[in-house]
Amino acid sequence: MNTALLVLSGGQDSTTCLYWALDRFGAGNVATVTFDYGQRHRIELDCAARVAALAGVPHTVLPIDTFAALGGNALTDAAVAVQPGVEAHTQLPNTFVPGRNLIFLTFAAALAYQRAIHHLVTGVTQTDYSGYPDCREATLRALEQAIRLGMDYDLTVHAPLMFKSKAESVKLARDLGALPALAYSHTCYNGQQPPCGVCPACELRAKGFAEAGIPDPLVERFRNVAP
Amino acid sequence: MNTALLVLSGGQDSTTCLYWALDRFGAGNVATVTFDYGQRHRIELDCAARVAALAGVPHTVLPIDTFAALGGNALTDAAVAVQPGVEAHTQLPNTFVPGRNLIFLTFAAALAYQRAIHHLVTGVTQTDYSGYPDCREATLRALEQAIRLGMDYDLTVHAPLMFKSKAESVKLARDLGALPALAYSHTCYNGQQPPCGVCPACELRAKGFAEAGIPDPLVERFRNVAP
Numbered sequence: 376m377n378t379a380l381l382v383l384s385g386g387q388d389s390t391t392c393l394y395w396a397l398d399r400f401g402a403g404n405v406a407t408v409t410f411d412y413g414q415r416h417r418i419e420l421d422c423a424a425r426v427a428a429l430a431g432v433p434h435t436v437l438p439i440d441t442f443a444a445l446g447g448n449a450l451t452d453a454a455v456a457v458q459p460g461v462e463a464h465t466q467l468p469n470t471f472v473p474g475r476n477l478i479f480l481t482f483a484a485a486l487a488y489q490r491a492i493h494h495l496v497t498g499v500t501q502t503d504y505s506g507y508p509d510c511r512e513a514t515l516r517a518l519e520q521a522i523r524l525g526m527d528y529d530l531t532v533h534a535p536l537m538f539k540s541k542a543e544s545v546k547l548a549r550d551l552g553a554l555p556a557l558a559y560s561h562t563c564y565n566g567q568q569p570p571c572g573v574c575p576a577c578e579l580r581a582k583g584f585a586e587a588g589i590p591d592p593l594v595e596r597f598r599n600v601a602p
Numbered sequence: 603m604n605t606a607l608l609v610l611s612g613g614q615d616s617t618t619c620l621y622w623a624l625d626r627f628g629a630g631n632v633a634t635v636t637f638d639y640g641q642r643h644r645i646e647l648d649c650a651a652r653v654a655a656l657a658g659v660p661h662t663v664l665p666i667d668t669f670a671a672l673g674g675n676a677l678t679d680a681a682v683a684v685q686p687g688v689e690a691h692t693q694l695p696n697t698f699v700p701g702r703n704l705i706f707l708t709f710a711a712a713l714a715y716q717r718a719i720h721h722l723v724t725g726v727t728q729t730d731y732s733g734y735p736d737c738r739e740a741t742l743r744a745l746e747q748a749i750r751l752g753m754d755y756d757l758t759v760h761a762p763l764m765f766k767s768k769a770e771s772v773k774l775a776r777d778l779g780a781l782p783a784l785a786y787s788h789t790c791y792n793g794q795q796p797p798c799g800v801c802p803a804c805e806l807r808a809k810g811f812a813e814a815g816i817p818d819p820l821v822e823r824f825r826n827v828a829p
Contacts (some may be wrong), residue, residue: 440667441709473712482668485700499686508754517751523746525704537743
């Protein structure tokens, strides 16, 4: 029986959190869940499975077809291109999927409930939160309360990177032994491997590794491949 | 542009709430959303569409394939039969889908966000709540807060039947002119029309109409059909 369930996107932050959870709850006590929600870049699902396999943890993929039906955002709607900056009517990036993290955590909580798991772990962070309001501490605590009351279940939501800068996250990943797995994590908004290096997500990731003074193992992996 | 969005299951309470919303927000200002989440009884979807058409309101159906993937409850898993009483390990009816109303309201909020709608209406009630913790006022207020913070959006969740008995709801339905639509609502856990009359949902509905001293128009409709 597992103790903790991690929402694993296959990105840098959730991969780091997987090693935080292994450190906190112990090997053999952590499971992961990834959502197949019609994301434009299927490579995220492959990276999540690869990272879970590297860490030796059980991995569940749950489908969510609702966001694609809702449409209208750049992460699930192929008709909408990723744009820099914010939308005039919402003041949010057009990669914002309304309620995405609320839904992910609630479905993860349902899975945790079924498995008698009482700890959820998520990689969200408000420090570099790119304007996403569902990544803030206040949102997380309100949702935790809604889940506890709505499922009548004792559940704690952990967000170990909430107040860390990207550079601090990179150092934590190094200390936790997460760098080899980070070589297989995925960040690029354009869905490219090797990463495009120019989209906002690639820029943020590169800045974090640079400030930490640690080479990004994902970039290194492709640097070592003969062209 | 609509003002309010109602989560319509096609059951007695949400049908009553549709007429409450029409009264409160005005004809032409109310829209409905129904979730196709793999419910065992597809008749619910037909009833919801019929009720929305009778009321003359726009109706959206959104799919959710996640609950079926989670499995393990009597409302979506064909391998699990509806049982009376509660499960030993959860002390909840085995029709409990963990987080179902949290998910419904969050997706409804995402749709409301996209349409610039600021009022959600739901038929949940804690008076006759059958042990479902996601139908309680405290849960609803916590979730409302999580949605407001998570979407950075001003949204109010209305639950007009929250503290009403089934008899009070029936009287309200009569006063709001909802009885003709209630003739096409669906309640039976066994998915039968005419209703089976013996499942807990049918019993609760019959008790409410009896206590209100009003004949159930759904029962009347089938009584008037020659066998």
